[in-house]
Amino acid sequence: MSIYKIEIPTPYAVGDVNAFIVKGDALSIFDVGPKTMEAYDALKWGIRAAGFDMQDIEQVVLTHHHPDHAGWVDAFPYAEILGHAYNDKWLRHDEDFLRYHEQFYSERLLEHGVPQEYIAKSVHVRRELELVGERPLTQILEDGDEVPGHPGLKAIETLGHAQSHFIFWDEKTHHVIGGDLLLEKITPNPLIEPPLDRTVGRTKSLLQYNASLEILRQLPVKMMHTGHGAELEDIPLLIVKRLERQHQQSMKVFELLGDDQLTVVQVTKRLYPAIFQHQLGLTLSKTLGHLDYLEANEYITSTKTEAGIYLFQRK
Numbered sequence: 001m002s003i004y005k006i007e008i009p010t011p012y013a014v015g016d017v018n019a020f021i022v023k024g025d026a027l028s029i030f031d032v033g034p035k036t037m038e039a040y041d042a043l044k045w046g047i048r049a050a051g052f053d054m055q056d057i058e059q060v061v062l063t064h065h066h067p068d069h070a071g072w073v074d075a076f077p078y079a080e081i082l083g084h085a086y087n088d089k090w091l092r093h094d095e096d097f098l099r100y101h102e103q104f105y106s107e108r109l110l111e112h113g114v115p116q117e118y119i120a121k122s123v124h125v126r127r128e129l130e131l132v133g134e135r136p137l138t139q140i141l142e143d144g145d146e147v148p149g150h151p152g153l154k155a156i157e158t159l160g161h162a163q164s165h166f167i168f169w170d171e172k173t174h175h176v177i178g179g180d181l182l183l184e185k186i187t188p189n190p191l192i193e194p195p196l197d198r199t200v201g202r203t204k205s206l207l208q209y210n211a212s213l214e215i216l217r218q219l220p221v222k223m224m225h226t227g228h229g230a231e232l233e234d235i236p237l238l239i240v241k242r243l244e245r246q247h248q249q250s251m252k253v254f255e256l257l258g259d260d261q262l263t264v265v266q267v268t269k270r271l272y273p274a275i276f277q278h279q280l281g282l283t284l285s286k287t288l289g290h291l292d293y294l295e296a297n298e299y300i301t302s303t304k305t306e307a308g309i310y311l312f313q314r315k
Ligand SMILES: [Zn+2]
Pocket: 014, 017, 066, 068, 069, 180, 227, 228
């Protein structure tokens, strides 16, 4: 399996995103950057530098549905498009799915203490779609599936950062295309996203993410090709460091709680006083992740008031 990396600019704080051309029996590209003209140029020249043309690409494989990864599926009108079932809903810009998102976020904001009058202004599902492509999947991948045209390359479901996240594990070379599961310089955010299965309630993204790291830790990885930044080699060591750091940050939230009974919004204000108003969704997701972690590890408990608002307190 030969892998060529393409660095693609994004308009997001994360900086460049990586795409990978993989030559097996089929010629595939893993992730395609956001749908901006700058990203299109980088993609085109990157494919050329690897010795191919845009139209040579036979398959686009997506690690997850976020716009920095799933934009330019539209640039490959004849290629197969493969990814998680959740991804398909985004690429279809499915109206019912968008309404489900908006309702889901409205309910979460309300139950975590955002005043009713701020809720409508705080839900921006459709803005996220601007740089996402519009070609639906031609094939849905499930956990454990082999990628067509790449014998031994398996999709492994690793949810948490996104509800559509896969890593791709090559059983022969022990290389892994890792999406945003583990990155060189940053810790991916455990974003709260509505689950595909509408009957299961809110996902506990940080717990899901930690479980996904555990899946990765079990693999004897030689090299990980990441969605942002450099390749990674010593995966177990990095995972231990990241989990330790996350535990310390969660314990900081535990300290901030003091003897009070607080909503997620109140904890978020204490944790991120400077940025909480400008980055409400992100900071609430992070805080809620810490609270879920503390509750799962029996440091704290939560109760739901008659008004349907969750309050968190030390045990
Ligand atoms: Zn990303």
